[in-house]
Amino acid sequence: MVCRMFRIEAEVDKARRDLLHSRLRETNTAASPVLAALRGTTAERQLPLHIWAMTGADELAGGLVGHTWSTWLQVTYLWVDAVHRGTGLGSRLLAEAERAAREDRACRAARVETWDFQAPDFYRKRGYEVVGVVPDFPPGVTEFTLTKKLA
Known part of the structure; x- marks a missing residue:
């Protein structure tokens, strides 16, 4: 019963x-x-993947936090301190995460969510394609899901 x-x-x-x-x-x-x-x-387990950029004074200049699962890299956070933006540091952090996911963990693709005021163009310039759009999430903002083949 x-x-x-x-x-x-x-x-x-x-x-x-x-x-x-x-x-x-x-x-x-x-x-x-x-x-x-x-x-x-x-590949069944989610494995953390963290990439850090430290200054000579051992201060955080930027970083990427994500994980790999199956054959995918999920980028959760990518941040660069304002004084280092425009120097290519964000691109280097993302490229290193993609390299580690592809070469060390056999990942074939990557995904990321970002808001319209954050970095959709940054990811597009690095080969990511928009596969999902959620308007008004949160209100007044659009969320994008982007993916990229790593092979």
Whole structure:
């Protein structure tokens, strides 16, 4: 018999979040031959990828934070300090992340989300193509999803 009574809760709960994530992954893996083929391989896990640019005074000049999963690089954050913008540092950080993803982790593609006031043109100039647009997210702003083949 299926229980039809539920208690709905709205609270931050790391253990439940992790359980939900695990169960979702199991469901997705069972439904997808591609995900099933990754099971037990290093490509199955999300592996952090961090690239840092430090000044001679050991201060953060810029950095890229992302992860690799399957055959993809996901760029989460890319930031360059204002005094170093326009010097090519952002391009160097992105190129190094792409190189590491491609050569060290066998990634074939990269993806990034960015807002219209951030860097869609920066990524386009580096070979990324817009594959998704979400207008008014957040209100008054457009979000772009861009991808690039790394092979």
